[in-house]
Every structure is written in C-alpha cells, then in structure tokens.
Amino acid sequence: MSERKYTDQHEWLEADGELITVGITDFAQSELGDIVFVELPEEGAALKAGDEVIVIESVKAAGEVGSPLNGVVEAVNELLADAPETINEDPTGAGWLIKVRTDEAPDLSGFMDEASYKAFTEDC
Amino acid sequence: MAPAPLLTTALHSLHLELGAKMVPFAGYQMPVQYPQGIIQEHLHTREQAGLFDVSHMGQIIVSGPTASAGLEKLLPIDLDTLPVNQQRYSLLTNQKGGVRDDVMVCRRGEADYLLVVNAACKSDDYAYLRAHLDPENSVEMLPDQALLALQGPASAAVMAKLAPDMAELKFMQACEGNIAGVRCLVTRSGYTGEDGFEISVAAQHVEMLARALLAFETVEMIGLGARDSLRLEAGLCLYGHELHADISPVEAGLGWTVAKSRRSEGKKAGNFPGADQILQQISGTLTRKRVALRSQEKAPIRAETELQSLSGETIGIVTSGCYSPVLESALAMAYVTSRFAKTGTQLQALVRGKARPVEVVDLPVVAHRYYY
DSSP: OOOOEEOTTSEEEEEETTEEEEEEOHHHHHHHOSEEEEEOOOTTOEEOTTOEEEEEEESSOEEEEEOSSSEEEEEEOTHHHHOTTHHHHOTTTTTOOEEEEOSSOOOOTTSBOHHHHHHHHHTO | OOOOOOBOOTTHHHHHHTTOEEEEETTEEEEEEOTTOHHHHHHHHHHSEEEEEOTTSEEEEEESTTHHHHHHTTSSOOGGGOOTTEEEEEEEEOTTSOEEEEEEEEEEETTEEEEEEOGGGHHHHHHHHHHHSOTTSEEEEOTTEEEEEEESTTHHHHHHHHOHHHHTOOTTBEEEEEETTEEEEEESOOSSSSSEEEEEEEHHHHHHHHHHHHTSTTEEEOOHHHHHHHHHHTTOOOBTTTBOTTSOTTTTTOGGGSOGGGSTTSTTOOOSTTHHHHHHHHHSOOSEEEEEEEESSSSOOOTTOEEEOTTSOEEEEEEEEEEETTTTEEEEEEEEEGGGOSTTOEEEEEETTEEEEEEEEOSOSSOOOOOO
C-alpha cells in the first residue's frame, strides 16, 4: 500500500499497484453529517477523471464525488447500500467507496499528502 | 456590496461551547447541529426533550386602544374568541390571497399582543404592522428578547421541577412568571408536534436559563437541522417553502386559520387582505394542494424537485424534504395538482434525472402529542 493521498474534493486515495481505493475524508463526512444514501457506479464502468460518478446524500445535503483518475471500476463497497452510515463511522476504513483499476501504475504525486490536506481543510 | 455581517443570538458562545456547527440562516449564525448529529437530536426530542434556540425569530408587541381591530384587518382571526393568556396560530395574508408570513398571536392583555414571526420576515412585518395600525397603538420590536423552545415528552416534568405553575398550562395557553428565578413569558406550544413550551426571556438571562434546562439529564440542545425534520414529520408548514406570497392558506391546508366569523356568512366576514380570493377558495375548488410524500428510499427528496404522474406528466413540485428518522425513509412536502392529492396516490419524483417512486401520505405522519 502506498501513502494515502488527498484531493481538493475531499477524497482520499490509496494505491496498491494498479488498484486505487477511493473514499471521502473524515473532514468531508463530518461536514456532510448523517449519511443516509450512497449511489455508486457499476462494477466494470469506465471512469474519466472528474466524472461525477458517486452521489452521497446526508440528512443535510447531497454531495457528488468526482472520480479522481481514469480507470475502470473494479469493486464497489456493497456494504454502503444498507449501511451508508458506515462512511460516518469509518470514512477511511470500512466506509471506502470504490476501487479503480488504472491502466498503468498511477502517478499520485499531483495529489496532496496528509500534511498539505490538513492545511487545505483549515482554509475551508 | 459586501453582504451584511451575520448576527448572533445571545446563546452564541454556548452553541460554540457545545460544539455546534454554525450556518447562516435568515441573517443569523445559527446551530444546524451539535456533535451527536441531526438524526440523534431528532430522536432525542421525540423520546425525551430538546432545547432549541429560536431567538432569531421576531417578537413584536402590538398594543393600544384599537390593537384588536387593527390586527383583525391584517389577519383572518377572531380576537373576540381569544382570551387573555391564550395563543393562536394565524397568517398575515396579502392582497393576492397569498401569505406574507405565519405568526403566533399571544394575547397578553385585553389590548396587548405578542406576535412571534419568522426571522426572515421580521423587519418587513414590523414595518407593515406600523404602517397599518392606527397611530394611537404601539408596535414594538423586542430585539433584546430571546426565545427558547423546550420540546418533547419529558418537557413537562422538567417544567414541573423549575416552575410548577407553567407545567399546568394546556396547549396554546400562556403565562408570565419566573423560571429558575428569571422572568419569562411561557406558552405551551412548539414546532415539533410534541408537547412542549416556548419561553420568551430577556437576552441577558437566556444563557443562565438554558444552562438550568440543560442541567436536566433528559434535555439536550437541538439544532435547526432536527427542527426541520421534526416539523416535517409533524406536518407543519415552513414560511418560504410551503407558505409564500403566491400560495393561499387554503391550498396550504390552513383554511382552518380563517375564523368562522371571518368567512362569507360570518358576522365579521372578510375585510382582511386577499379575503375575496381566500373565501372563494374555501367554498370552491382548488387547482393544487399541499401534500406529504413518502419514499421507500432514504435519500431525501429536496425542495424544487419536480413531481410527475406515473404517465410522466409534470403535476407538482417539492417544497421541503428530509430524511425522517421515525419513518426511516425520505419524507417531503409538496404542492400537486388537486386530482393527484389523494392519500395513496403513487407519483414519481425526478431526482438527478431518475424517476423515484413516492406515495401521497396523510399529515401528520407522526401523531401530535399536544397537552390538552
């Protein structure tokens, strides 16, 4: 597993070879509040960076999550259909959203590391 | 032009101390939720007691020799049937037969009323009342008066400990007296469908009173998020959503706020803004009606969502939507073409381009538990 990286859309990414796990950050789940619904893409769907493929609805707000990179959906977190609150409880663990297979080992150097992300959220 | 800075209520530092998430609302920084979250706050209020800071709302005193007659020119109310120390829900109507604001009218004395109005409307309401009441009357906004709401089944036991007299009030009765040594005007009313009290108190004492109430194990501070889902479950309208300038009280299902004596055959018939249109609607037919909608799914169906018949014809629009913690599903209020307003009617809501099935259900979806 690589170091966890972050996007300015409050997603986190973790690379394991060509497989990238994507979720939303603790900051994002806390801003959204109680999450009651998650819509995930189909397994096998082709993603382009920026496509808004995931919908997360909380009691307060609807949030759309863009794909952070190009690739194909390898797996989606089936647990979230019945237990969307898992994202609130464990956003960076059991509350992961999708796993994306990239064509080649992805370059995550353009994303924020934990320290930069922390600084970024302090300005939010 | 820079937006006006947000105002704060006298409980601002308490909200921050309790970890509230503050959001802009009607010109104020208000707590939308506390750390336990909207769902837990909602359920706590239904099961025990919630304390709400609603000090952003307008409190306006109208008094004077022709205050009663003056108010009856603006509201379809019959103040002859409102005893002193009693409160009633009413509407400031407009000339088109729509609604300027919804308002609680509490009779404090023979010719002395406290009006509680929406935060977003309060300056307009104040100017409107001043302009329309005869000058021998006084219209006074109370900016230094805070407002708390204590709501839920445990409220009465809390009040019985702090101010036994207040705990004797029946639904919509009012009483002035001391709570925890502080002078208050208390009404047995609220915006959750639960038994409870609204407490008007000088802003300088409100934090002390709030802390005295929060000292009870059953009482938790509750934010505007849960206030919204609680009122939706209770089937209560929100100004700016179910009520506005282009919706009539009758369409909103609030025809009952038009007093019998103010109706066509009554002894003080009409003579309030929009009376012709409103009275005609009471005796006639409506093109659209307010309904409640339930979805089997949890994702809220939010305001402005288009509603369609099963054949795909546009027949209405959602005005408020939430996740209902009691139903454990989405719950919304909407206006629909009258022939689709019957309980049990199946409709579809267009959410992100997809049709989601919804069903018209009876209001309130959670029975009121007022203390009569």
